[in-house]
Amino acid sequence: MVQRRIEMTMRIARRVLDEIHAHAESTYPAECCGLLIADKGRMIIESMRVANAYSGTRRDRYDINPLELLDADRTVSHRELSIAGVYHSHPDFPASLSAFDLAHSFPWYSYLVVSVPKGRVGDTKSWIPSLDRKTAAEDDIEVGE
Numbered sequence: 625m626v627q628r629r630i631e632m633t634m635r636i637a638r639r640v641l642d643e644i645h646a647h648a649e650s651t652y653p654a655e656c657c658g659l660l661i662a663d664k665g666r667m668i669i670e671s672m673r674v675a676n677a678y679s680g681t682r683r684d685r686y687d688i689n690p691l692e693l694l695d696a697d698r699t700v701s702h703r704e705l706s707i708a709g710v711y712h713s714h715p716d717f718p719a720s721l722s723a724f725d726l727a728h729s730f731p732w733y734s735y736l737v738v739s740v741p742k743g744r745v746g747d748t749k750s751w752i753p754s755l756d757r758k759t760a761a762e763d764d765i766e767v768g769e
Contacts, residue, residue, distance in 0.1 A: 648713035709734035
């Protein structure tokens with residue numbers, strides 16, 4: 625039996641997407657990472673930068689410290705917001721989830737991936753991992769104000 629999540633459109637504020645793109649360019653050639661913060665209507669209204677805690681080369685990997693994720697979840701919950709997903713960049717690589725990304729994903733989050741060829745933002749795509757974390761479905765992105 626194939627496990628799948630229902631596809632939804634990621635709705636994100638323009639200023640938030642601009643912040644994420646700036647973060648991705650600023651950390652090039654390393655991967656950046658952060659959290660997507662949503663209101664009760666599931667609109668992504670904030671991004672929260674987090675440190676790339678990966679212990680190896682950060683050019684093609686990222687890791688978020690679980691304690692930092694827990695702290696962020698508590699912080700946004702007190703504001704009646706939620707973590708809707710994770711964003712990260714792919715320096716000189718397409719905006720898709722790698723096998724490593726999938727293996728370390730949470731199927732209840734959306735994953736926004738920003739391609740950064742030669743230090744400039746390229747494609748931005750959103751992905752929803754399957755429950756078994758072996759595949760991901762591309763999610764539409766709707767940019768609003």
